[in-house]
Amino acid sequence: xxxxxxxxxxxxxxxxxxxxxxxxxxxxxxxxxxxxxxxxxxxxxxxxxxxxxxxxxxxxxxxxxxxxxxxxxxxxxxxxxxxxxxxxxxxxxxxxxxxxxxxxxxxxxxxxxxxxxxxxxxxxxxxxxxxxxxxxxxxxxxxxxxxxxxxxxxxxxxxxxxxxxxxxxxxxxxxxxxxxxxxxxxxxxxxxxxxxxxxxxxxxxxxxxxxxxxxxxxxxxxxxxxxxxxxxxxxxxxxxxxxxxxxxxxxxxxxxxxx
Amino acid sequence: xxxxxxxxxxxxxxxxxxxxxxxxxxxxxxxxxxxxxxxxxxxxxxxxxxxxxxxxxxxxxxxxxxxxxxxxxxxxxxxxxxxxxxxxxxxxxxxxxxxxxxxxxxxxxxxxxxxxxxxx
Numbered sequence: 268x269x270x271x272x273x274x275x276x277x278x279x280x281x282x283x284x285x286x287x288x289x290x291x292x293x294x295x296x297x298x299x300x301x302x303x304x305x306x307x308x309x310x311x312x313x314x315x316x317x318x319x320x321x322x323x324x325x326x327x328x329x330x331x332x333x334x335x336x337x338x339x340x341x342x343x344x345x346x347x348x349x350x351x352x353x354x355x356x357x358x359x360x361x362x363x364x365x366x367x368x369x370x371x372x373x374x375x376x377x378x379x380x381x382x383x384x385x386x387x388x389x390x391x392x393x394x395x396x397x398x399x400x401x402x403x404x405x406x407x408x409x410x411x412x413x414x415x416x417x418x419x420x421x422x423x424x425x426x427x428x429x430x431x432x433x434x435x436x437x438x439x440x441x442x443x444x445x446x447x448x449x450x451x452x453x454x455x456x457x458x459x460x461x462x463x464x465x466x467x468x469x470x471x472x473x474x475x476x477x478x479x480x481x482x483x484x485x486x487x488x489x490x491x492x493x494x495x496x497x498x499x500x501x502x503x504x505x506x507x508x509x510x511x512x513x514x515x516x517x518x519x520x521x522x523x524x525x526x
Numbered sequence: 527x528x529x530x531x532x533x534x535x536x537x538x539x540x541x542x543x544x545x546x547x548x549x550x551x552x553x554x555x556x557x558x559x560x561x562x563x564x565x566x567x568x569x570x571x572x573x574x575x576x577x578x579x580x581x582x583x584x585x586x587x588x589x590x591x592x593x594x595x596x597x598x599x600x601x602x603x604x605x606x607x608x609x610x611x612x613x614x615x616x617x618x619x620x621x622x623x624x625x626x627x628x629x630x631x632x633x634x635x636x637x638x639x640x641x642x643x644x645x646x
Contacts, residue, residue: 458588458589462587462588462589463588465587466578466587466588469578469587470578473571473574473575473578474571474574474575474578477571477575477600479600479601480600480601481598481599481600482597482598482599482600483579483588483596483597483598483599484596484597484598484599485579485580485588485589485593485595485596486593486594486595486596487591487593487594487595488581488586488588488589488590488591488592488593489589489590489591490590490591493589495588495589497588514597514628515627515628515629518597518599518604518624518628519624521599522599522601522602522604522624525600525601525602526601
């Protein structure tokens with residue numbers, strides 16, 4: 268059998284009830300949920316036998332040697348990132364604080380705004396001398412200041428934060444309470460107070476089958492030059508105005524966040 | 527014929543399943559592209575969604591004036607509604623995958639809508 272990894276991946280997919288696969292790779296984080304770096308560390312923590320884990324963090328592939336629920340080191344990082352140069356091929360050890368920090372910086376950089384993270388488990392390749400065991404996921408989480416138990420932010424909260432640069436102002440409402448406002452929200456606040464409840468009620472009555480998360484972008488709903496969008500996910504609502512030229516990008520970011 | 531114009535636009539944007547010319551005053555889809563997969567109920571819902579999101583002359587559910595366009599994005603799908611400048615009851619509706627190039631579509635769809643609206 269020439270490629271046991273393919274079969275292993277297919278068997279894993281068949282055995283899994285909830286996991287989502289993209290091109291044979293298992294999706295471990297999508298749209299910031301769970302936090303990408305926490306998802307990577309959780310995979311390391313779940314790997315007992317020595318394997319090469321290949322994480323695809325958006326368009327960057329990071330290959331790591333993992334064994335005994337510990338990260339031993341990085342074997343490859345695609346894209347010729349200068350930040351990866353000090354990390355590839357080095358065994359991670361508490362005795363080498365510089366490499367540990369460089370590895371943390373690299374992963375934080377890659378994961379900071381990653382939309383999708385997938386993982387493949389491949390056979391291990393020879394790495395290091397065996398004199399060091401690597402670092403556990405919990406140890407790395409402590410060193411890199413990652414809380415593995417953090418609950419991910421809600422979809423709309425993440426979306427608004429990630430796209431704040433293209434928004435003129437926004438209101439984030441969760442379970443009826445205004446949780447966050449940014450910018451001049453007088454108009455948005457008026458819409459929230461007077462129209463959103465009725466809009467949602469009408470929507471549910473007219474289109475009961477379309478009650479999933481959705482983003483609606485309106486051009487000129489308050490007169491010439493105005494823009495308003497409403498993002499809805501269950502009891503969470505985001506109401507925002509945006510730069511008109513950025514509407515296609517905002518729509519694309521929304522659909523990407525839904526997976 | 528209107529259907530030929532809608533078919534031509536759909537051929538340019540193959541990710542669109544449905545492109546429809548509709549009248550918001552009666553909330554009726556008047557003509558669709560010939561290859562649409564939406565059944566009658568789906569078309570009715572599309573028109574209802576257009577009226578709810580963009581608003582009509584009589585009532586706006588979000589905003590104070592009828593919007594000139596609306597884009598609704600849900601998982602894997604984008605629905606786009608465009609209002610004619612000359613006759614605000616005339617609209618173009620589009621149902622597409624989320625791979626639609628929205629800017630390119632709008633650049634082609636708005637002139638087509640004006641043409642259909644004015645009977646040109």
